Amino acid sequence: MAENEDGTEKSEEPSQKKLDDARQKGQIPRSRELTTLMLTLSAALFLFAYGGVMMADLVALMTDGLSFDRDIAFDVQKQFSLIGSLIVQAIYMILPFVLLMVLLALISPTLLGGWAFSAQAMAPKLSKLNPISGIKRMFSMNALVELFKALAKFSLVLSIASYFLYITFAEVLGLGLEPLHSALAHAGVIIIQAFIFVSLGLLVVAIVDVPFQLWNHTRQLKMTKQEVKEEYKQQEGNPEVKGRIRQVQREMSQRRMMQQVPEADVVITNPTHFAVALKYDPENMQEPMVLAMGVDFMAAQIRTIAQANNISIIQAPPLARALYYNAEVDRPIPYDLFKAVAQVLAYVYQLKQNGKADAVDFSKVAIPENMKTE
Incomplete structure (x- = not known):
């Protein structure tokens, strides 16, 4: 040898x-x-x-x-x-x-x-x-x-x-x-x-x-x-350096994501563990877009920014979890969740136009089986 x-x-x-x-x-x-x-x-x-x-x-x-x-x-x-x-x-x-x-x-x-x-x-x-x-x-x-x-x-x-x-x-x-x-x-x-x-x-x-x-x-x-x-x-880079680079990239992505929250039309929450900010412009978008999402501390920050900018916060635990686990930031929502999200957006638009809307229990909104999470 x-x-x-x-x-x-x-x-x-x-x-x-x-x-x-x-x-x-x-x-x-x-x-x-x-x-x-x-x-x-x-x-x-x-x-x-x-x-x-x-x-x-x-x-x-x-x-x-x-x-x-x-x-x-x-x-x-x-x-x-x-x-x-x-x-x-x-x-x-x-x-x-x-x-x-x-x-x-x-x-x-x-x-x-x-x-x-x-x-x-x-x-x-x-x-x-x-x-x-x-x-x-x-x-x-x-x-x-x-x-x-x-x-x-x-x-x-x-x-x-x-x-x-x-x-x-x-x-x-x-x-x-x-x-x-x-x-x-x-x-x-x-x-x-x-x-x-x-x-x-x-x-x-x-x-x-x-x-x-x-x-x-x-x-x-x-x-x-x-x-x-x-x-x-x-060839692959020092693992510590790569980890630091990934951390910086995550932080930059999170800051960019938080900067987009004020543009959202609605924030769907769990109510405390998950938060997903959505935006839908019928004239420029074919489907609602995910602007930001987070869990625990990040979710609390999204809710805080939403409150500061008078953005509607809707408690829909099943839908919030489904969006968090199946959707991606800066991407359209999954097609299977269109119907559930449409109900939330319709409620939000009714609030904006009339100042009030019929009470809806979004905790019971229908979620397709392939989108459900435990």
């Missing part, structure tokens, strides 16, 4: 933020064995497909370079011209192979961990120039693993190469007895076969190395329980 320098155990899997931060720093899984395999195998396949053409071009190039007239032999300018022409032909001959190798050298390292382009990842790290740090890396566990891998890879490739040389030894000796063109073609075939054999050996190494690099990358980024907690605090 991975541990910090202070001995704390890294038992937790790395978070997505830890993985993203590591990528920004250029710390991503890489497998040099996979890159080597891709280069070697691609070179073998390329030579298998176009080796014959390249060999024929090479023979023609050597023939042209070694066969020239007497005039060229005694004319330096013509010699330079011939050499330049041969160089251009040689470049054109090997250019496809070189471009393929360069392209694979750029792409192969990204097959495992992807690209990592960032200023932090590409910035030079002066710590790598520190000789003490270099010595520590030389004798670290990763260095020992890399040494073991190098020895294992060398032994495997040496074994494969030795076996291939053993089974083709007679063919290699026979090349000297063949005509030039036939020997060159035969040598090309042997080289391609050697590439394929070595690639198969590297395939075994890559199959072992890729899972190891992924596992090792995850192991290095594992986190302690304390690190997980600290990261959570950073």
Whole structure:
């Protein structure tokens, strides 16, 4: 199990933020064995497909370079011209192979961990120039693993190469007895076969190395329980700070809510525990709106403001509880409570117009079953 320098155990899997931060720093899984395999195998396949053409071009190039007239032999300018022409032909001959190798050298390292382009990842790290740090890396566990891998890879490739040389030894000796063109073609075939054999050996190494690099990358980024907690605090915010923010938001909401109470048409109460302030403007509203609501101390404040502004206070305990538990401030009342609220508003409007109204017992106002509360 991975541990910090202070001995704390890294038992937790790395978070997505830890993985993203590591990528920004250029710390991503890489497998040099996979890159080597891709280069070697691609070179073998390329030579298998176009080796014959390249060999024929090479023979023609050597023939042209070694066969020239007497005039060229005694004319330096013509010699330079011939050499330049041969160089251009040689470049054109090997250019496809070189471009393929360069392209694979750029792409192969990204097959495992992807690209990592960032200023932090590409910035030079002066710590790598520190000789003490270099010595520590030389004798670290990763260095020992890399040494073991190098020895294992060398032994495997040496074994494969030795076996291939053993089974083709007679063919290699026979090349000297063949005509030039036939020997060159035969040598090309042997080289391609050697590439394929070595690639198969590297395939075994890559199959072992890729899972190891992924596992090792995850192991290095594992986190302690304390690190997980600290990261959570950073992402979600300190619980105490968040609690204070929520408290301030509630206080601001309550002040704004209280400022709207004087605009209400009626305040429906429990009569002491709940209070809900409603407003209805038939010309501008399709349904009554809840301006404020509260319980206990907040309800008392709503009633006080209502009394100070001559707003009707109606005692309707079932309706007050239903509104408090089912309605929201600055939102229309629930549709199922329209009928009950309409009775209250009709009574209030009658009071405003006539100064009096028929007595109504709102404690018995009908409340739909789905709106009732205990």
